[in-house]
Amino acid sequence: MQKFLFDINRDPAAQRQYHEGLDALLERYALTAEERRALAERALGLIYVLGANGQLLMHYAAFLGIPWTEYIAALRAGIEKYGQVRAGVYTMTTRLDEKVAGV
């Protein structure tokens, strides 16, 4: 899943393929069913919970043109729906209602 994010964030060829058809592009990656669904639905909150590195996810959201406040809200909603981050070092340490930066 992170490899897909790495490629899409930096590689113009992968970005072209993305625009031609995300499903075909996803075929190239070793993904669990849940990862595949999260990426196919561009479900940022679920991608976050599944353990994507925050930097990869943040740049992906920028690629998708999602504004910062919507991005943060999507991640918070993911935690609310699916629970704490399951892998990696980007677990959420603040409360759902905390909004440390006001967004």
Place this chain on the structure above:
Amino acid sequence: MSLVFAGICSHGPGITGRAAMADSAVSGPFYEAFGGMRAELEGARPDALVVVAAEHFANFFMNNMPSFAVGMAEGYEGPIEDPAWLGIERTSIPGNAGLSGRLIRAVMQSVDIAFAEEWKFDHGIMVPLHFLTPRYDLPIVPVNINCQGPPLAPLHRVWAFGEALRRAADAVPERIAIIGTGGISHWPATPDSGKVNEAWDREFLERWKANDHAALVSYTDEGTYRDGGQGGFEIRTFISIAAAAKGRGSVQYYRPIPIFSVGCTIGTMSVGA
């Protein structure tokens, strides 16, 4: 010739990308401090700027992750991020492959590193350059310390790498400036974004200003993750600058700006013997 300038600064993408969301009374003095750093850098008349940054998967990934990497190209491109999101236009940045090659060979005398003839810049380098060399007219030598994909190089190896960069800078005829870019404590890119452990940051900066080698390399990744967040792993870049400069530091600006996701920092260090 020698190292002629050393400094540290923050590189969070919000500094440029979310400028409009910040209170200008708070962000203004930070941008001014960046301007002061630029003036000091220009006053040192460098021939090249070595940027020791912690990148965020612009080039290196867990399939083949170097602890330390140095760029060796005639030019670079950046940012990889959506320019509108980052608030920085996509552009070409000059390099100097010959100088890079000489620096790399010198560093390799004591530290095993990776080199790369292709290198795209992300916010880790683009945000500092936006303020420090906004005309992109100074050749850049990009350097990366892996601060994203654990296992990360231990701090005593980061120190050795910084010392090796200094020996390399002193061995070439060009006037070399060096900066480290990163964060102290921060929890970026998630709903934690904006959280800063100011006391931990200030303690780190005291150690950095004093160039207290033992205290700087005594942090553990477990402690840093607990007290400084995953962003805190980027103290590696600041530590490498202390090792390279061997002088005393001064901090021109430090203040947490939550919407920028980091304790915003501008510092310089004298070049010691």
